[in-house]
Amino acid sequence: MQAPTHHPRLPAPPPQHHAAPGQALPSRPPVPMAAAPSRCGGSSAGLLALVALLSLVFLAACATPQKKGNLQDDMLVPMPARLDINPDTDIDYGILRGETVYFAFDSSIIQASERGKLARVLEWMQANPRRPLFLAGHADKRGTPEYNRGLAERRAQAVRMYLIGLGAEGELLHTISYGEERPAAQGDSEQDFALNRRVEVGVVREGAVQRQGQPRS
Amino acid sequence: MAIVATAATEQAFCPLHPAGSLYKQTLSARYLHLHPTPLTSSMQPPCRIDLPEMLRRASPADMLRVVIAGIATVAMLVALLLLMAAVAFPARAQQEIPTAPVAAPAAPAAEEPTPSPSGTPASAGAPGETIQVTGAAKVSVGITPITGPDGAGATSVLQADLRRSQLIEPVPAPAKYVATAQVSGSGLSGKLVDTATQRVLVNKSYAGTWREAVHQFADDITFATTGVPGFASSKIAFVSNSTGSKELYIMDIDGQNVRQLTSDNTISSGPAWSRDNSMLAYTSYKSGYPDVYIIRLASGQRSRVAYFPGINSGAAFSPDGTRLALTLSKDGNPELYIMSAAGGGNPVRLTRTRGAETSPSWSPTGDRIVYCSDDRGSPQLFITTTTAGGTPEKLTLNSTFTTEPDWSPDGRKITYTLRSGGVFQIGVYDVASRTSAQATTGGGQDSTWARDSRHVVYTNNGQVFLLDTVTRQSTLIRGDLKGCGEVAISK
Incomplete structure (x- = not known):
C-alpha cells in the first residue's frame, strides 16, 4: 500500500513561506463608519477639491511608514498574567484537538489552509465565554533545542495574534512553548516532522483556575 | 457622492479638530484613518460641519484657493513620499546585500570537503599575543x-x-x-x-x-x-534524557565524575555557566511553565529567577555574573532582554522584531551580545549592544541557517551551529576578519568554547565531543553516554 503523500489533516506545502513574516495576520477589521445621508453639492470645482482631499487622505495612509525590522510597540499585545495552574495537568487538549494548526518547516506563518480552524476556535470561544485557552507551540526535532523553543513560541504567538485579529480577547489567550520536546509523532520521516510542527489549542479545565492564589513552587 | 458625506461624518467623530476649514477636515479624516479603534459614540462632535453646504457657499475665488492649496499639499506629500522612498530603498538594499552572497556559496559548501587543517580558521587574520601552536610545534x-x-x-x-x-x-x-x-x-x-x-x-x-x-x-x-589558559579543570554541563526525561548533569572534561544535578521528571534545558563557574542558569518546566533557574553548585541551592508570562529561556550570564541575557515573550513576541541575575526588577528589552530572538551570548567585555534571530526568514546570527536601542548587525556566515552562537573568551571568535545540505555542523566565525568556516564534517550542534578559545565542546547524535578548531579533530569524550545534548563547558 502506498502511503498518502499528505496527511489528510495537514496543509498542503505553501508555495512561498519565505514571504514577509506577519503577512499572514488578518488585516484589522475596518473602522465602522456611521451611515450618513448622501447629499451632494456637485460643482466641478467642489469635485476637484474633493479629489484633492481624498488623494491627500490616501497619500497620508500610504505614507505611514511600514517598519520592518524595528517595529512599533503598539503592534504588541502583551501576554496576560500567568494562571496559577500547572499547564502539564490542568489543560485539556482534547476538546479542540481537531483545530491543531500545522506549519511549514522553519516557519511560523499561518497558512491559508489552517485559517478555518482558527475561525472555529473563535466560535468555540464565543460559545464558551471567559474560558482561557492555551496555545501550545511545538517544533520538529531538526535544529537546536533552544532555537526550536523560540520558533515554537513564535508559532503560538502567531496563532494568538491571528485570533486577536479575528476579535478574540487577548486576555484569554495564553501561550506555552514546548519546542521539540513533545513530539506528536515519534518517527523521523517528513510525515512525522510535519505532524510535529504544530500549535495545539488547549482549554483550561473548569475548576483549575478557581484554585488560583494558592502558592506554587 | 456618498464619499462626501462619509468624509463629513468622519470629521464629526474626531475630538481633536472641533471646527473649521477644509484643511482641518482633511486632518481629521487622516486622524481617523490612522486610528483603527473606533472612537466611542459618547464623544459628541463639538460642532458639526456640513461639507456640501460649505462647498455651495464658497465663492469661486475661495474654491480656487482651496484647490491650489490642495494641489500644493498633494505635491508636497508626493515630494515627501519620493524622498522617503529614496531614503528607504537604498537602506533596504544595503541591508539585503550580506544576505545574497551567503545564499550562493552555501550550496557548494555542502559538497566541498572541508579545507585541510593548514588553513587555520581560528587564527586567520588575528595575530595574537597568545601562542598559536599547531601540531607541528608543541x-x-x-x-x-x-x-x-x-x-x-x-x-x-x-x-x-x-x-x-x-x-x-x-x-x-x-x-x-x-x-x-x-x-x-x-x-x-x-x-x-x-x-x-x-x-x-x-x-x-x-x-x-x-x-x-x-x-x-x-x-x-x-x-x-x-601562555594559553588550560581547560583541564573545566567541567561540562549537559542535558540527557537517559532516565526518560531531560535532566541536567555535569562531568569532568575527561568524562569522569558524571553527576546528575536535577531529578525533576520534567524538561530541563540549556545550561549556561557563570564566568566564575559557581553557578549554572538553565530552563526548567518544573512549574509546568518554562522558567529560568539558577543553581549554586557549592551549596546545591536552586532559585527561580525568571517566570514571566510566556517563555523564559536561553539565559546567559554577563561576564561579571550580575546580569542575565535571555529570551522572554511576555510582551507578545520572543525577544531578548537583560535582567538582574538575582531576579526581580524590570527586564530591559534589547530587540523588537516579528521573528524570534534566542540564544544570547555575551562578548567577554560585556558590551555586546551575539544571538540568533529568524526575523528575515531563516535563523541568522546578529550582534547588538547590551543597552537598549542598539542597531543589530547581521553576521555574514557560510550558511543561511545558523543558530546557537557562543562568543570565545578571548573575544575573537564565535562558534555556532549551521545547517548545510540538511546536516547540522559546527561553524567558527572570526570577528576581526569577518570570515567563517565549517569546523566539522560529521555533524554536530550546540558548541561552546573552552577557556583556551581554541577547543569547543559540542554534541552529535546524543554524544559529547571535544573539537580542536585548529586541527579540526574531534574526540569523543565518553563512549557510554546516551541521549545527550545542549552542552556547555565551564570557563
Whole structure:
C-alpha cells in the first residue's frame, strides 16, 4: 500500500513561506463608519477639491511608514498574567484537538489552509465565554533545542495574534512553548516532522483556575 | 457622492479638530484613518460641519484657493513620499546585500570537503599575543612519575590533560620543563621547573580529590609553558534524557565524575555557566511553565529567577555574573532582554522584531551580545549592544541557517551551529576578519568554547565531543553516554 503523500489533516506545502513574516495576520477589521445621508453639492470645482482631499487622505495612509525590522510597540499585545495552574495537568487538549494548526518547516506563518480552524476556535470561544485557552507551540526535532523553543513560541504567538485579529480577547489567550520536546509523532520521516510542527489549542479545565492564589513552587 | 458625506461624518467623530476649514477636515479624516479603534459614540462632535453646504457657499475665488492649496499639499506629500522612498530603498538594499552572497556559496559548501587543517580558521587574520601552536610545534614537558597513593592514575591523567591541550607533548624527564608532584590524602603538591634557567614556574599545593588537583596542576603547567589558559579543570554541563526525561548533569572534561544535578521528571534545558563557574542558569518546566533557574553548585541551592508570562529561556550570564541575557515573550513576541541575575526588577528589552530572538551570548567585555534571530526568514546570527536601542548587525556566515552562537573568551571568535545540505555542523566565525568556516564534517550542534578559545565542546547524535578548531579533530569524550545534548563547558 502506498502511503498518502499528505496527511489528510495537514496543509498542503505553501508555495512561498519565505514571504514577509506577519503577512499572514488578518488585516484589522475596518473602522465602522456611521451611515450618513448622501447629499451632494456637485460643482466641478467642489469635485476637484474633493479629489484633492481624498488623494491627500490616501497619500497620508500610504505614507505611514511600514517598519520592518524595528517595529512599533503598539503592534504588541502583551501576554496576560500567568494562571496559577500547572499547564502539564490542568489543560485539556482534547476538546479542540481537531483545530491543531500545522506549519511549514522553519516557519511560523499561518497558512491559508489552517485559517478555518482558527475561525472555529473563535466560535468555540464565543460559545464558551471567559474560558482561557492555551496555545501550545511545538517544533520538529531538526535544529537546536533552544532555537526550536523560540520558533515554537513564535508559532503560538502567531496563532494568538491571528485570533486577536479575528476579535478574540487577548486576555484569554495564553501561550506555552514546548519546542521539540513533545513530539506528536515519534518517527523521523517528513510525515512525522510535519505532524510535529504544530500549535495545539488547549482549554483550561473548569475548576483549575478557581484554585488560583494558592502558592506554587 | 456618498464619499462626501462619509468624509463629513468622519470629521464629526474626531475630538481633536472641533471646527473649521477644509484643511482641518482633511486632518481629521487622516486622524481617523490612522486610528483603527473606533472612537466611542459618547464623544459628541463639538460642532458639526456640513461639507456640501460649505462647498455651495464658497465663492469661486475661495474654491480656487482651496484647490491650489490642495494641489500644493498633494505635491508636497508626493515630494515627501519620493524622498522617503529614496531614503528607504537604498537602506533596504544595503541591508539585503550580506544576505545574497551567503545564499550562493552555501550550496557548494555542502559538497566541498572541508579545507585541510593548514588553513587555520581560528587564527586567520588575528595575530595574537597568545601562542598559536599547531601540531607541528608543541612544547615538551617532562613528567616525572607522580608519587603517593593513586600516583600512577594521577600521572596518566596529567599526561592526558596536557596532551588534550594540543599545545604540549608530555615526555619522560629530562626535558626543558620538568613537572614533579606528590599525591597526599588532602590533595596534591606540584612543581614545574624550567631546567634551562632553573626557574621554578609552578610550586603549589592543590586541595580536593587527586583528580581535581591534577586537572588544576595541568592548567597551571599549560599556562606557564604556553601562555594559553588550560581547560583541564573545566567541567561540562549537559542535558540527557537517559532516565526518560531531560535532566541536567555535569562531568569532568575527561568524562569522569558524571553527576546528575536535577531529578525533576520534567524538561530541563540549556545550561549556561557563570564566568566564575559557581553557578549554572538553565530552563526548567518544573512549574509546568518554562522558567529560568539558577543553581549554586557549592551549596546545591536552586532559585527561580525568571517566570514571566510566556517563555523564559536561553539565559546567559554577563561576564561579571550580575546580569542575565535571555529570551522572554511576555510582551507578545520572543525577544531578548537583560535582567538582574538575582531576579526581580524590570527586564530591559534589547530587540523588537516579528521573528524570534534566542540564544544570547555575551562578548567577554560585556558590551555586546551575539544571538540568533529568524526575523528575515531563516535563523541568522546578529550582534547588538547590551543597552537598549542598539542597531543589530547581521553576521555574514557560510550558511543561511545558523543558530546557537557562543562568543570565545578571548573575544575573537564565535562558534555556532549551521545547517548545510540538511546536516547540522559546527561553524567558527572570526570577528576581526569577518570570515567563517565549517569546523566539522560529521555533524554536530550546540558548541561552546573552552577557556583556551581554541577547543569547543559540542554534541552529535546524543554524544559529547571535544573539537580542536585548529586541527579540526574531534574526540569523543565518553563512549557510554546516551541521549545527550545542549552542552556547555565551564570557563
